[in-house]
Amino acid sequence: MPEADTHTDWVENSASGSTNRGLLGTLWESRELVGFLALKDLKIRYKQAALGFLWVAAQPLATVAVFTLVFDRLGQVDSGDLPYPVFALAGLVSWTYVSYVVTQGSQVLVENASLVTKVYFPRIAAPASTLLPPLADMAVAAGLLLVLAIAYGVPPTWHLVLVPAWLLLLASIALGMCLWLSAINVRYRDVKHALGPLVQLWLFASPVAYSGQGLDGVAGWAYALNPMVGTIELGRWVLVGAPLDGRDVAMAAIIAVVLLVTGSRYFLRAERSFADVV
Amino acid sequence: MDRIQVEHVSKRYVLGERSNTAGELVTSALRRLTTRRARSPQRELWSLRDVTFRVSEGESLGIVGRNGAGKSTILKILTRITSPTDGVARTRGRVAALLEVGTGFHPELTGRENVYLNGAILGMTRRDIARRFDSIVEFAGTERFLDTPVKRYSSGMYLRLAFAVAAHLEPDILVVDEILAVGDAEFQRKCLGRMEEAGREGRTIVYVSHDLDSLRSVCSRAMWLEAGRVRDEGATAEVVREYLRSGLSSADSGTSLLQAGPLTVTSVEAGPAHAPGTSVVMQEDVTRVTVCFTLQERIPGLDLAINLTSSKGVRVLDQALSDSEHRQLEAGDYAMSLEIPPVLNVDTYAVGVWFGTSHVDLIDEPAVTSFTLHGSDRGRPGRVLVTDFPLSVERV
Numbered sequence: 001m002p003e004a005d006t007h008t009d010w011v012e013n014s015a016s017g018s019t020n021r022g023l024l025g026t027l028w029e030s031r032e033l034v035g036f037l038a039l040k041d042l043k044i045r046y047k048q049a050a051l052g053f054l055w056v057a058a059q060p061l062a063t064v065a066v067f068t069l070v071f072d073r074l075g076q077v078d079s080g081d082l083p084y085p086v087f088a089l090a091g092l093v094s095w096t097y098v099s100y101v102v103t104q105g106s107q108v109l110v111e112n113a114s115l116v117t118k119v120y121f122p123r124i125a126a127p128a129s130t131l132l133p134p135l136a137d138m139a140v141a142a143g144l145l146l147v148l149a150i151a152y153g154v155p156p157t158w159h160l161v162l163v164p165a166w167l168l169l170l171a172s173i174a175l176g177m178c179l180w181l182s183a184i185n186v187r188y189r190d191v192k193h194a195l196g197p198l199v200q201l202w203l204f205a206s207p208v209a210y211s212g213q214g215l216d217g218v219a220g221w222a223y224a225l226n227p228m229v230g231t232i233e234l235g236r237w238v239l240v241g242a243p244l245d246g247r248d249v250a251m252a253a254i255i256a257v258v259l260l261v262t263g264s265r266y267f268l269r270a271e272r273s274f275a276d277v278v
Numbered sequence: 279m280d281r282i283q284v285e286h287v288s289k290r291y292v293l294g295e296r297s298n299t300a301g302e303l304v305t306s307a308l309r310r311l312t313t314r315r316a317r318s319p320q321r322e323l324w325s326l327r328d329v330t331f332r333v334s335e336g337e338s339l340g341i342v343g344r345n346g347a348g349k350s351t352i353l354k355i356l357t358r359i360t361s362p363t364d365g366v367a368r369t370r371g372r373v374a375a376l377l378e379v380g381t382g383f384h385p386e387l388t389g390r391e392n393v394y395l396n397g398a399i400l401g402m403t404r405r406d407i408a409r410r411f412d413s414i415v416e417f418a419g420t421e422r423f424l425d426t427p428v429k430r431y432s433s434g435m436y437l438r439l440a441f442a443v444a445a446h447l448e449p450d451i452l453v454v455d456e457i458l459a460v461g462d463a464e465f466q467r468k469c470l471g472r473m474e475e476a477g478r479e480g481r482t483i484v485y486v487s488h489d490l491d492s493l494r495s496v497c498s499r500a501m502w503l504e505a506g507r508v509r510d511e512g513a514t515a516e517v518v519r520e521y522l523r524s525g526l527s528s529a530d531s532g533t534s535l536l537q538a539g540p541l542t543v544t545s546v547e548a549g550p551a552h553a554p555g556t557s558v559v560m561q562e563d564v565t566r567v568t569v570c571f572t573l574q575e576r577i578p579g580l581d582l583a584i585n586l587t588s589s590k591g592v593r594v595l596d597q598a599l600s601d602s603e604h605r606q607l608e609a610g611d612y613a614m615s616l617e618i619p620p621v622l623n624v625d626t627y628a629v630g631v632w633f634g635t636s637h638v639d640l641i642d643e644p645a646v647t648s649f650t651l652h653g654s655d656r657g658r659p660g661r662v663l664v665t666d667f668p669l670s671v672e673r674v
Contacts, residue, residue, distance in 0.1 A: 010283075011373075013358050014366035036398040044386045118381040120358045120373075121399050272361040275354065276291065 023124070023264035030125040037129035042136060060096065060141040064089045071209045078211060083152040086240055089145045091208040094166075094235040097138050098174045098228060099199050105130035105178030106195060109186050113278045123271040124264070127178040131171050142239065149240050157241040166231070166238045169249075169256055173227050176259025179267040186270070186278045207232050213245055224248045227255040280370070281451055281482040282333040282356065287365035288506075289326040289351050325351040327506040328365070335450075338483035340497030340514055342490065342521050347503040349486045353377060353453050356484060371450025371482075374400060376441070378455075385429035389420055389439055392428055396443045410446045417468070418442035438465060445472045451482045464657075470496065488626070488650050490518050522558055538640040540574035540609075541633055548629050548649035551617055561624050561653035561664065568615040569631055575609050579635040584616045587628040587644055594622065594662055598632070623664050626650040 027034070046052045064085050071077040072084035079087035108126045109116060116123070146156065185191035206212075206228040213233070215223050223229055230252025236242035326348045333339045341349050354360045355367050357375040382399040383392050393414060397407040407414075415421055418438040420431075428436055454473065473496050477483055487493050493500065493514065500517040502510040510517050536543040550559045551566040559565050567584055583598035597616060599605070628645035656664070 008370065010368045010370050011358070012366060012368050013355060013361055015362055015364055032404050033398045036395045040384055040387060040391075040395055043391065044384065047386050115382050115399065117359065118378045119399055120375065121401065275360040 023260070023268070026122045026124050026268075027128055030122040030128075033121060033125045034129045034132070037125060038132035041129070041133045045133065056137045056140045057144060059137075060089060060092055060144060063092055063096075067092075067209050077209065080211060080242060082154060082236075082240060082242060086145070086149050086152050086154055087211075087236070087242070088209060089141070089148060090236045090240045090242065091206075091232045093138060093141050093145060093239065094170060094232045095203065095206060095208045095228065096141065097134050097170055098177075098231070099203070100134040100137070101130050101174035102177045102181065103195060103199060104134075105174070106181035106185050106191055108178075109182045109274060110189070110192075110278060116278050117275045123274060124179070124267060127182045127267075128175060130178060131175060145239060154240055159238045159241055162238050166234050169231050169234060169252060172256035172260050173231060173252070176256060176263040179263030180259070183267045183270040183274075186274050202226075202228065212248075213243065220247070221251075224251040225255070227252040227259070279335045280332050281335050281337075282331075282370075282484070283366075283368045284329060284331050284352070284356075285366050285368075287326055287329045287352070287355060287362045287367055288324060289348070289355065289360070290363040291323045291325055324506050326355075326362070329503070329506070329508055330365075331501055331508065331511065333482055333484065335482055336477075336480040337499065338477050338485060338497040340493040340500040340517075341484065341486045341503060342488075342493065342500060342518065343503035343509075346505075348506040349503055350377075350455060351506075352503070353455050353484065353486060356451075357453055369451055372401065372447075373451045373453060374444065374447035374449035375453040376444045376455065377453070383428055383436070383440055386427055388427055389415075389424045389431070393439070393443055396440065400444060400447055401449075402447060406448075410448075414439075414442045414446050417445065417472075434465070441465075441469060445469070449481065451484070452476055454483065454485045454487075456487055466492075489652070490522070494518060536631070536641050536643055536646070538633065540577065541571060541580075541640055542574075543569060543571045543631060543633075543641065543646075545570045546629060546631060546646040548627075548647055559649055559651055561622075561651045562620045563651075564620060565618040565622075565649065565651070566615055567618070567629055568613055570611070570613045571633075572611050573607055573609050576606065577635065577640075578606070579637075580607055580640075581634060581636075582614055583632040584614070585630040585632065585644065586618075586622075587630060588662060589626045589628075592662060594627070596632075621663050621665065622651055623659070623661055624651045624653050624655045 046055060049055060051058070067088040068085050071088070072079070077084070082090075105127045108130055109123070112126060115121070116126075149156070181191050181195070205226055212223060212229050224247060230245075230248035230250070233242070233244055234249050234252070237244040329348070329352060331339070341352065343349050351360070353375065354377070355362050356369060357373055357377070359375075359377075382396050384395065387395065393411065394404070394407055398404070402410075415424065418435075418441075420435050420439050423431065423435065428439070431439070452473070470492055473483060473485070477496060483496065485493060485496050497514050499512065500514040501508055502517050502521050510520055546567070546569050548559070548565060548567045551564040554566075567586075569582070569584060571582075573580075581598050581600045583596060585596040586594050588594050595618070599614070626648055627650075628648045630644035631641060631646055632639065632643075633641040655661075
């Protein structure tokens with residue numbers, strides 16, 4: 001138990017820095033708080049909605065229906081060997097998770113301003129807690145995907161074993177972005193207004209509704225700089241056995257690590273002034 | 279063995295002009311180009327200035343001082359909510375703070391869910407909370423409503439439950455800010471008892487309060503902060519005595535200067551009418567508010583008013599000169615005073631001043647200074663007025 005040493009260790013608070021244990025240590029220390037905050041979000045999310053939890057299933061289905069109509073029927077998008085609805089939903093699972101976490105997580109410190117100014121808690125727990133609730137939506141969407149895939153005659157593959165690797169990549173990208181955006185948002189609320197259009201742009205720059213493969217040379221490398229490219233491809237490969245480009249996944253992993261390392265550094269430095277600025 | 283070491287801590291807040299929006303960034307950059315000064319002087323406020331103290335294990339330190347003396351800031355630094363601008367604060371052991379009861383409660387969640395959530399926010403593990411759950415609920419006296427969303431709670435119940443969670447933290451260092459200002463008399467006694475108990479258990483306590491009696495009963499040692507500096511430190515009884523004696527003579531008692539055209543407000547003071555120069559007002563005292571101002575020239579139709587706002591934000595009083603007399607003030611120095619009979623409940627009241635004509639507000643400052651009515655609310659903290667109007671019952 002980490003509690004044992006908290007009785008004897010001096011904890012320092014000075015202008016040059018507080019005692020903190022870095023990203024992973026702080027996250028581990030506050031794991032229960034992260035859990036409770038996530039649970040709170042889940043409990044209150046559909047509190048006043050008549051359809052309640054049904055929305056979790058309705059949202060991805062509606063989006064897939066729209067995508068199918070627009071991209072498959074009208075736009076004739078190439079989805080490879082996969083039936084288009086299966087292809088689209090498999091991409092949407094990754095996309096919905098990351099965009100949800102980034103949109104919610106970037107606001108979490110400002111929304112909890114009264115908490116930030118009145119109570120000390122490891123600040124990182126707030127953005128980290130937004131990683132968990134959308135996992136519930138994701139599980140439902142993944143279940144729908146499996147049903148849809150079987151209905152279209154796409155059998156599950158052994159790739160499913162690698163679901164944890166895909167989840168890790170998703171969570172790392174989402175958390176890395178969240179750490180940056182939530183900390184910046186404390187000082188500049190512009191984040192909130194800029195994020196809406198940017199996320200939309202990001203959706204079209206990511207291979208959700210279409211396939212991103214087949215770009216060669218510099219264009220391919222540049223495209224893979226968007227970490228969602230490798231992540232969405234990995235998701236499709238894991239869930240429904242779509243082809244995979246190793247380069248894209250490697251790029252996504254590298255960018256995820258960069259986002260996490262820089263994001264947590266920035267966050268842990270900025271957090272000391274959160275209570276004064278928010 | 280020390281539990282708390284605070285060394286040369288200072289804290290600066292920058293007021294106003296914070297270049298936050300693009301527009302402001304542009305205009306401040308332009309101003310820097312057009313004016314000769316390199317940088318427009320920002321309004322700074324040193325909330326703490328070179329504060330040093332230590333608290334050892336099992337000791338309780340009380341902090342007194344007027345509003346704005348830096349009491350809350352020192353607590354926020356001890357609890358690591360904010361960091362000092364200069365100096366260092368060290369704590370050893372688990373720190374729990376009761377800065378504002380009930381922050382982190384979510385109205386949609388039930389009492390039970392909130393106990394767990396709030397406990398986790400305050401730093402308890404799930405096991406800790408589960409172990410203390412029954413005693414928390416018993417302390418709060420809300421057993422029957424555990425599965426009701428707290429938005430349906432009365433404010434008293436809400437408060438009791440929130441305090442109960444915090445009171446069961448069992449920290450090494452307990453930091454308490456003015457919590458006893460809320461709740462009914464019985465609950466206050468319970469809270470105070472809980473703090474004394476914590477002291478006997480060998481916990482270190484830092485307690486800020488305007489309630490000097492409770493401070494004396496909980497703390498053996500006290501520190502007096504004034505304008506961000508330690509003015510005095512020592513045995514609680516002596517520090518409190520000095521603090522009370524200082525009364526209004528000290529510099530920080532709300533002499534903020536206001537100006538509008540030919541009108542300058544030089545001082546706004548509030549204190550007991552029977553003892554001019556002191557600042558501690560008991561509930562049964564007549565309170566006198568005095569506003570001194572200078573009029574450089576005659577302002578046609580000038581009217582003046584004094585207003586009071588309770589800590590809950592209720593404008594309890596707003597009385598203008600024109601309510602009783604209508605006189606044209608010539609240029610000169612004036613002192614306007616208002617005597618408030620002992621009808622207000624115990625609370626901290628902000629004193630505001632208004633100067634203007636029927637066309638224009640020259641000065642409208644709702645909180646120039648404040649005063650606290652001490653004493654007992656006689657078990658009815660919710661009422662604004664303490665009245666003794668004729669009340670009778672007859673058989674009809």
